[in-house]
Amino acid sequence: MATLHVSFGPQHPGSGPMRLILDLDGDIVVKAVPDIGYVHRNIEKIAEKRSHIVNVPVLERISNIDSFNASLGYIMAVEELMNITPPPRAQFIRVIMSELNRIMSHLYGLAISFESSGLLAPLYWGIADRELFLDLAEMVTGSRITYTYAMLGGVREDLPNGFKDQAIKTFNYFEKRLDEYYDMIFGNKTYQMRLKGVGVLKHDDAIKLGVTGPTLRGSGVNVDVRVDEPYAAYEQIDFKIITEETGDSFARAMVRFNEIRESMSIIRKALDKLPEGPFRERAPFRTPEGEAYSRIESGRGEIGYYVVSDGTDKPYRVKISAPSFRNISALPHMMKGAHMADVPIIIFSTDPWPFDSDR
Amino acid sequence: MSSELENKLAEEIKSQFPNAEVKVQRKFRISLSIDKESIIEIARYLREIGFDQAVSVSGVDKIKENMFIVVYHIWSTSKKVLASLKTQVPRDNPNLPSLVKIFESVNWHEKETHEMFGINFEGHPDLGRLLLPEGWEGKFPLRKDFVK
Numbered sequence: 001m002a003t004l005h006v007s008f009g010p011q012h013p014g015s016g017p018m019r020l021i022l023d024l025d026g027d028i029v030v031k032a033v034p035d036i037g038y039v040h041r042n043i044e045k046i047a048e049k050r051s052h053i054v055n056v057p058v059l060e061r062i063s064n065i066d067s068f069n070a071s072l073g074y075i076m077a078v079e080e081l082m083n084i085t086p087p088p089r090a091q092f093i094r095v096i097m098s099e100l101n102r103i104m105s106h107l108y109g110l111a112i113s114f115e116s117s118g119l120l121a122p123l124y125w126g127i128a129d130r131e132l133f134l135d136l137a138e139m140v141t142g143s144r145i146t147y148t149y150a151m152l153g154g155v156r157e158d159l160p161n162g163f164k165d166q167a168i169k170t171f172n173y174f175e176k177r178l179d180e181y182y183d184m185i186f187g188n189k190t191y192q193m194r195l196k197g198v199g200v201l202k203h204d205d206a207i208k209l210g211v212t213g214p215t216l217r218g219s220g221v222n223v224d225v226r227v228d229e230p231y232a233a234y235e236q237i238d239f240k241i242i243t244e245e246t247g248d249s250f251a252r253a254m255v256r257f258n259e260i261r262e263s264m265s266i267i268r269k270a271l272d273k274l275p276e277g278p279f280r281e282r283a284p285f286r287t288p289e290g291e292a293y294s295r296i297e298s299g300r301g302e303i304g305y306y307v308v309s310d311g312t313d314k315p316y317r318v319k320i321s322a323p324s325f326r327n328i329s330a331l332p333h334m335m336k337g338a339h340m341a342d343v344p345i346i347i348f349s350t351d352p353w354p355f356d357s358d359r
Numbered sequence: 360m361s362s363e364l365e366n367k368l369a370e371e372i373k374s375q376f377p378n379a380e381v382k383v384q385r386k387f388r389i390s391l392s393i394d395k396e397s398i399i400e401i402a403r404y405l406r407e408i409g410f411d412q413a414v415s416v417s418g419v420d421k422i423k424e425n426m427f428i429v430v431y432h433i434w435s436t437s438k439k440v441l442a443s444l445k446t447q448v449p450r451d452n453p454n455l456p457s458l459v460k461i462f463e464s465v466n467w468h469e470k471e472t473h474e475m476f477g478i479n480f481e482g483h484p485d486l487g488r489l490l491l492p493e494g495w496e497g498k499f500p501l502r503k504d505f506v507k
């Protein structure tokens with residue numbers, strides 16, 4: 001039988017600014033080829049022309065929904081080159097902001113994935129509840145989305161008075177709210193039927209295809225940069241890696257859902273242990289010659305920054321190994337044999353962010 | 360932090376590949392430099408000893424030395440060590456063998472490096488456009504001599 005050639009996106013509401021070229025036999029996907037690059041800005045080249053400090057607001061835009069994590073990776077690579085260590089208080093504040101960003105990112109990603117499976121009301125639950133965490137970020141940084149808060153040698157400002165109380169108030173509300181999410185969505189038979197067994201990625205394939213973050217952990221691979229290679233203050237905080245065994249779209253959604261709860265518990269612990277002292281130390285302008293590869297766990301998975309320095313105040317080369325780039329490249333494998341109607345579900349089960357895959 | 364495991368791995372690799380330059384950079388990081396003729400062999404060996412996930416491929420344009428450096432970052436999900444595997448190719452003849460048959464995940468990374476630097480990965484299944492617009496011809500944006 002002749003296959004039908006369908007261009008899915010970039011204007012399709014279920015694709016984001018990327019395109020999938022699908023070959024269909026009836027409504028079965030025979031072949032899927034992702035076509036990315038619609039929002040390519042060549043941030044790696046832009047970064048070569050700017051000094052390290054000026055690069056922070058530029059690089060956080062690879063993933064504006066998860067901006068603190070995106071800039072933190074670069075900061076850590078440059079700090080390694082400069083051989084400076086931020087003071088303990090800064091390390092804890094970094095953990096707090098990093099987890100706040102993870103919650104925002106997961107909520108947004110989950111909200112859209114609910115919509116792709118036909119649940120329209122929970123889309124707005126996710127978006128509305130995310131505002132509470134944006135409020136917390138605004139309280140700390142003055143901005144809601146892109147903060148330029150991570151700085152060389154620490155963070156830009158100290159936590160404001162009353163942050164702890166406000167954060168705990170939010171968490172107390174949201175932990176109860178998550179139970180409602182569970183009853184309404186994950187415990188919902190329709191939702192389970194749409195997602196279970198769809199877009200399966202097995203343990204070994206997940207490693208081989210190079211996927212990362214919740215997409216990798218949803219396939220039962222017990223890895224998380226926060227534990228494997230602890231940065232900031234993660235070594236001093238007890239938490240568990242969330243994994244699921246089945247490797248389908250439902251498993252990936254469950255990993256994100258459970259990580260939200262875990263992130264709140266990490267922030268509670270970090271606030272309890274928060275040491276006194278300075279929140280930033282002086283950093284030099286120039287980096288000595290050398291290279292560093294830093295890794296951090298963002299909402300979508302590992303972001304790797306490979307920074308090469310030639311001894312000036314600008315990086316000679318910045319390579320960003322972005323999580324969505326890695327996850328989107330595995331979509332053809334997950335989509336083979338899926339129904340056309342499940343294509344958006346599979347796309348959003350990996351929580352793609354074309355801005356970081358294109359850079 | 361001690362880096363016992365990293366030192367042990369470096370020793371092992373050195374004994375297998377005496378022509379490689381092996382360094383332990385710090386905990387979690389080892390760095391290997393090798394000529395491009397041996398890259399397939401060493402990559403295969405790395406995969407056998409547990410480096411199972413290639414996470415990044417970077418090109419670096421060393422225009423003063425007339426070289427491109429190609430760096431593969433390969434992580435071991437079991438040993439929790441990241442190896443950077445480096446090789447260099449001359450700028451006027453930028454060809455090296457692709458590692459896509461050994462690490463499937465380098466597919467898009469190599470494609471991007473080809474597009475941005477004009478480095479040819481021999482044996483790669485598809486070195487077409489990835490990020491740049493259709494019809495973009497001839498210029499490689501991440502080369503240091505790129506002028507818009």
